[in-house]
Amino acid sequence: MGRARAGKTSRSDKIYAALRQAIVEQTLRPGDRLPEDAIGDCFGVSRTSVRAALARLHAERLVEARRNRVAIVASPDPTEAQEIFDMRRCLEQEVARRLAGRLTAAQVETLEQHVRLEEQTSAPDSQAASQLAGDFHRLLAGMVNNRVLARYVSELVSRSSLILALYGQAHSTDCAVSEHRAIVAALSRGDAAAAVQAMQHHLGTVEKRSSIKEGDARTYDVGAILKRYAVKEA
Incomplete structure (x- = not known):
């Protein structure tokens, strides 16, 4: 049995x-x-x-x-879509704040390797690029060493994909790689304020890619x- x-x-x-x-x-x-x-x-x-x-x-x-x-x-309806992005800003800015200056050399290298993989993706609007973009945020959240936080971030990232599919352009990752690199740079030099600001800017541009429409x-x-x-x- x-x-x-x-x-x-x-x-x-x-x-x-x-x-x-x-x-x-x-x-x-x-x-x-x-x-x-x-x-x-x-x-x-x-x-x-x-x-x-x-x-x-x-x-x-x-x-x-x-x-x-x-x-x-x-x-997700427009109200729920807005709530999802609001919560992502709250949680992921906290992720950036907690990680700034606390990443090991190995963790920084892991993040940089991931960004390089994103840069090497031939089609920036492909399914692979979309998956890698989401994985970047899951990777960051996992480094905080808080399973509850990591689970919530992962769920919100996945639900953001639904929002972009419904209201925005499918697989839209415009400027995401450069924004990810800016986040990693701020984290690696231990600048919490810059890391939080870079995350806030990045999530703001992701949200702008979704224009609410049927x-x-x-x-x-x-x-x-x-x-x-x-x-x-x-």
Whole structure:
């Protein structure tokens, strides 16, 4: 029985990771339906495993459950979008304040390597660039050594991707790399005020990239979208 439960958890974890990545990368966009049968067929699993994965995404506010029991990718309204950016400013400025002057040489090198990887990304508006941009903020928050803070920042970063997909330009990361480099520079020299200001400026420009408007309807095939993620997670 223990092995069976472990198997179900493993399958659910793979579906969760694939769906989450597709949402964060904006391949699956706000309002897209997530039918359990189509997802189950894609991964070759039962609806039970799919429901467990969707429940985790619902807890992270990345998925919404509708009355007809068909889950959809969450669609933050303008008020919620503003609240998300407000909380990101509060939490991530605190991250910058706490890290300034306290990073080890190894941590600074890790951050600089990440920024270099962002700079080397061939297409600045690609899914890879969008993922790397979010990972930069998760990486910073993880260095504070506070799991609660890191979890909240990670959730808000993911939900910001929904906002940019819904109201802004998909995969928009204009100027993000130079802004990330400015944050790392301020942190590495121990200038807390400059680090907080750089973070505030960066998040302000991210917010400006989302112009509040209604998203356009689109035609899509959730099975086709998830196919490459299913192969990747196999």
